[in-house]
Amino acid sequence: MTPGHGFRFNNLLYSLDSSTIYLCLSAFPSADFRSTKDAIKLHIGLNHDGYLPEFAAITKDKTSSIEISRTLKSPKGSIVAIDLGL
Numbered sequence: 001m002t003p004g005h006g007f008r009f010n011n012l013l014y015s016l017d018s019s020t021i022y023l024c025l026s027a028f029p030s031a032d033f034r035s036t037k038d039a040i041k042l043h044i045g046l047n048h049d050g051y052l053p054e055f056a057a058i059t060k061d062k063t064s065s066i067e068i069s070r071t072l073k074s075p076k077g078s079i080v081a082i083d084l085g086l
Contacts, residue, residue: 012078013048018065043068045080 023038039061047054057068065082074080 009048009079012075013081014054014074014078015046015048015081016043016065016069016072017046017083018043018068020061045072 018041020039020041023040041059041061041063043057043059043063043065044053045055046052055072059068065084069080069082072080
């Protein structure tokens with residue numbers, strides 16, 4: 001909790017973020033849309049109750065965070081915060 005603020009969520013709060021990791025095509029020959037490089041996306045879900053990652057997923061780089069959030073089985077009433085969701 002931030003000093004001087006009494007605000008607190010009543011429900012569990014999660015944040016979901018993703019990072020694109022670019023790969024060399026000679027080592028990972030799965031890209032059909034590029035000739036020299038490919039990418040994957042790492043999605044991490046942080047539980048703000050303990051500030052620890054609670055889930056992770058590795059997908060193709062075109063998968064959005066919104067798609068991943070729809071597959072999560074978070075507790076009923078949870079709040080999931082996503083930045084752009086791309």
